[in-house]
Amino acid sequence: MSKEEIKFGRSKGFFETFERRPGPIKKNMHYCPGCGHGILHKLVAEALVDLEMQDKMIFISPVGCSVFAYYYFDCGGISVPHGRAPAVATGLLRANPDSYVISYQGDGDLGAIGLNNFLQAANRGENLTVCFVNNAIYGMTSGQMAPTTLIGHKTATSPYGRTVTNEGFPLKVAEMVAALESPVYVERVALTSTKNIRSARRALRKGLTNMKEKKGFSLIEFLSGCPINLKKSAEATDEWIEEEMIPYFPLGCLKDIADERDKIIRPIPIFDKEKVTKALLESAGNIKFGDKQTKLRKDLRIKCAGFGGQGVLSLGMMIAAMGQSRNINVSWLPSYGPEMRGGTANCSVVMSNDIIGTPIVIETNILITMNQPSMDKFLPDLATKGILLYDSTSIKPPKTKxxxxxxxxxxxxLDIGNIKCANSVIMGAFAACLKGFELENYEGAFEEAIKTTFRKKPQLIDMNILAFRKGKDSVKTVNV
Amino acid sequence: MNSEKKLLLKGNEATIYGALLAGCECFFGYPITPASEIAHTAAELFPKLNRTFLQAESEIAAINMVLGASASGRRTITASSGLGISLKQEGISYIATCELPAVIIDITRAGPGLGNIGPEQSDYNQVVKGGGHGSYKCIVLAPNSAQEMCDFTMLAFDLADKYRTPVYVMADGVIGQMIESITLPAPMGRKPIPEWAIAATDASRRNFITSIYLGHDELEAVNIKLQEKYAEIEKIEQRCDSYRTDDAELVIVGYGIISRLLHSAVDLLRKEGYKIGMLRPITLFPFPKTEFKKLALSTDSFLCVEMSNGQLIDDIKLTIECSKPVHLYTRMGGNVPSMDEITNKCREILA
Amino acid sequence: MSEKKKKKFRINITPDECKGCGRCIYSCPVKVLSLTNKVNSMGIVYAQYNGADCIGCGSCFYACPEPGAITIYEIKPDEKGKE
Structure with a gap:
């Protein structure tokens, strides 16, 4: 008796039966006769097993003919929006760097609707293998023009043939990616003759090996047949690919620098509760203060206004930080956006012993202005018994009660040597003129507030404290 | 002792503090005013804790990165505003249908079109009503302070995991931009990887996540399952604040920054002798129907104040089945109604 | 001697898994495959092995887009060297 041993047979990278596939057919795939997807699926399944990548592999089923790929592969699977496979892959890989991900995409998915996501993932050098199936036609939606459709080729949406002037030349994806610095491996192969399929098999394994070794981004472009939509036999389709497609999309390796690249190693996330709290407290600048609360006679509704760049927003924040350090409820609200960049800027600060209703300050009881337009704009909103503080370098004395x-x-x-600390001068003046608001003599709190506000620029702290002190000593009451 | 963990934070910043405290592992986003400080804060703090911050190439990419990271079983977040949320809608529909948890922050700006960067509440319909294609909904939390920006982001992660659904934290530009003091909550630690995740382990190898169901009956069953989930959420998760509504002849309604104005307006008008109260929806989906129905029995009328063209008012009218008059006061274009505008409108109704 | 050492192979085509595209037939370097004149349960005219002379190169297996339509067996002689 002789024994038989399977030399080539159904890969264990496929499910034994395709239970996820609806209907009675459980052994076959859904692809049309002679379709290149089936050829490539077999190479993928075989490689998953041979390279021992099955447990950690997530195969992304795109939109297109391979939308049902998750019926077949015995590995993790996810189906994603049209063109978004590389973005989803990025999410999977960044969240869990132990994953292996195959982004399997057709020419419409990758080259048209998803080109940006694909190129950006390539350019970030994600540790990803992209299998790009280029059959020069839209298969799933039945035969429309693809970005890779050849010039002159008639499709459902190029019934007179693709032209250079209307649709431009076919998109050369592999060449485009090879021009980027980040990708480590780019090769174009064809799923046609035995020789070409073997070359495709080798290229796929190279890409997957790069990923296993955490070397980064690999693209393999597979020229692939779609006999049904090309309206040719499988054999004629192969001939067409070899005679028409390959001259425009030449086969070969365009880039292979995986050996030169270091492994991509991502750090292990920290969840230790103490470390998390510490990091957050450090970043926010935890203000030191006692439990004693300052009682305000009434709510302070402060408007700081000036020219963008004068530091009125930080002035408001320093005032708010001072209030916070006295256990007063505070709110700070900027006039945000483009106004900050060169135009007028203002912010509202509210201090209260009660819960603060609206943080938007219209009627003010303290107005601080650093330029004339701000003075003109906001002075009418100042309460009769309010306080006005202004920069008299450039502003004329106002008429007010x-x-x-x-x-x-x-x-x-400018005397101190940096115009940017004008806001701290103002704050010093503000500290000095707070009589009647129970906040006088809190210079210490103000100086703490300066330290907090400038915590990320510590070299500016001393200068701003000096400015603060000069401002406190230089403020003048103006008799209007 | 708590005072040691008191911080001065911008509403936008506070969301990231909340996310990190909730054990969020990944942030993916694209810059947009007035939500950009969320990305800035995430860019600074996520790497400090070895977590992932990635500036995506687009809003579309960001939401799909969220889809991937969430599918791996990790807590993940994105943030945007108005038009950026519009771009994310396809992905959010996928996430809802795949039953993946995700947290989305929307700092609403003024629209339509490019609009401007001022505050509005005009994302209500696209956020509360589903927004993308298909019959799905997302839980929507509407904070009105920096503290709630932090707390609700943490809550959003819990709700997202509990119901396996996207959860929005939706605030207007004012709440996002204002700085207030917050008390830092305790961190929650790392969430265990759920068993449905595609987690790149031998145990999870046969997991797959999809939203394609070819059979009509099969897809209808998926839809029915989602609707049952939303009904359950409506039953359990309604949240709102009622303020001085017991004897109120007029109940004023608003969320976000509006609710703070309304709170002050109630106090002011009560001093003038008006019987007025406020109902502030905290969850926009589920809409706090129970409280609205209860108040519809006792009050004479409602006034809905919103920074949109009358989007919130639809839910009030539907909930109370138009059993009482519902008045509307709106500002748009980035304007916030003033106290005078609101109180005058109330006086007019109560005259 | 060389005759003795030559490996022997057999191709099995499962009719119900074949979609009749013909890729295996034209890819075979020794032309040992052909279409039948019968149809399978899907109504497709399927391919078959002619019964001899397979060289076990795997060309047909890799050319075939179906996972398990084609299996190639190596026929191993038993311990006594008989088939």
């Missing part, structure tokens, strides 16, 4: 204080903030800042 409010209490008025002036400080030559910009000039003092």
């Amino acid at each position: 409010s209490r008025v204080y002036a400080v030559e903030a910009t000039r003092i800042a």
